[in-house]
Amino acid sequence: MAKTATTAFVCQSCGEVHSKWSGKCAGCGEWNTLVEETVGGTPGGLAAPKAGTKRSGKTEFVALNAETETPARIVMGVEELDRVFGGGIVPSSATLIGGDPGIGKSTLLLQVAARLARNGVKTVYVSGEEAAAQIQERAKRLKVAESPVDLATETDLRKILSALKAAKPDFVVIDSIQTMWSDSLEAAPGSVSQVRACSQELTRWAKKSGAALVLVGHVTKEGNIAGPRVVEHMVDAVFYFEGERGHQFRILRAVKNRFGPTDEIGIFEMHQYGLAPAKEPSALFLSTDGDGEGGAAVYAAMEGSRPVLAEVQALVAKSAYGTPRRSVVGWDGGRLAMLLAVLEARCGISLSGMDV
The missing domain is CATH 2.20.28 (Rubrerythrin, domain 2)
Known part of the structure; x- marks a missing residue:
């Protein structure tokens, strides 16, 4: 029963x-x-299956050493993006990209979709947050309005899947997964149940159809992608788009990638006509002040396969209280305590009464 x-x-x-x-x-x-x-x-x-329904079919097994044809990656043509993906996006894969509102997720994906469409890749862009006129206006601002991208504004998962099965695209963008809803659940759009069910259905469709699927996700105030963590386990790759609205640089960081490295980052620069790969990535981590200032040092950090110059700034002052303060931004507090202990024990620098 x-x-x-x-x-x-x-x-x-x-x-x-x-x-x-x-x-x-x-x-x-x-x-x-x-x-x-x-x-x-x-x-x-998920909703329980209706009484009396039967599912037929059998599961086919293949040998572990069977020769299967590996589909070629879809090269997106954006150097920094292809670097993070590991050489391009893989067909039949599902990718989740999260980031703060207004950080540039929709702008970057619309640019990529337009570039792929101009190169002959069947591309579909589905938006559940904006009207078609808003997206068309953004495309005109980005100078990509003439690209043959199939645009849809829909939130009903059943209608979206029917349209995708009929269109048979190679590259699909869903913006965003929190706006999708399935009529098989009574929960509201954006709830945990809806996000989980819609992600599962879209990922299943991508695996069967051979299309490369990109899901856009919102983030919480802590910086994590909103919704259940199981969504990140469903997809093949998870990327975070980081940066500040008032700053021109954006960083795309890989958190999970089944088809590539997870230590690569892509650095983009916001221009009048959208996002473009940064010509000098080290400029993001270096100060523009004069050289030779005290308390600053530049070192080469390895981010994946690329060395990036970064600057470390330190300030030491006499403590006005009995217990000195130890404050650090962008670094581990435990490593700071260890570094200060080495300076005192091996270098003879007394920091016991100093705020660092």
């Missing part, structure tokens, strides 16, 4: 399921994130 659907309180930050409501999530410690959702009789919170 099938288990009937019930309701539970699901944390919208981490996906933890609670039997009753409480102000604080026991899983992640966030406040006021529990929302009542319908939980089906199947694992994962």
Whole structure:
């Protein structure tokens, strides 16, 4: 006998399921994130299958040493982007890209979609956040409005999958996964159940169709991609788009990549006509002040296969209190304490009464 659907309180930050409501999530410690959702009789919170339905078919096995043809990567034509992906995006793959609002995720992906479409790649761009006129206006500003990109503004997952099956594209952008919703669930769009179900269906379609799928995800105030962590396990690659709105540089960092390295970064520069690969990546990490200033040192850091020059700045002053302060930004506090201990023990520099 099938288990009937019930309701539970699901944390919208981490996906933890609670039997009753409480102000604080026991899983992640966030406040006021529990929302009542319908939980089906199947694992994962999906709706239970209707009574009387039968699924036929068999599973085919292949030998571990069987020769299979490896599809060629789709080269996107943006040097920094291809570097992070490991030489291009792989067909039948699902990629999740997250970043702060306004950081440039939609701008970069629209530029990539337009470039691929001009090179003969069947490209589809689906937006659930903006109207078609807004995207067309952005395309005119980026000088890519003449590219043959198939544009759709839809949030219904069933309609999107039907359109994708009919169009048979090679490259698909979903902007964003938090706006998609499935009519098989009663939860609201953006909830943990909807994000998980929509991601699973879109990823399954990408694996069967052979298309390269890119999902855009929102991030929380802590910088993590919003929704359940299981979404990051479903996809093949996870990238974070970092940077500040007032700064012209953006960094694309690989967190997970089944088809390439995870220590590579791509550095982009915001221009009038969109994002472009940075010509001098080291300029992001170096000060523009004069040379020879005290308290600053430049060293070469390896980011993947590329050396990047970075600057470390330090300030030491006498402490006005009994306990000196130790403050560090962009570095591990434990390593700072170890470095100060080495300076005192081996170099004879007394820092016990200094704020660092």
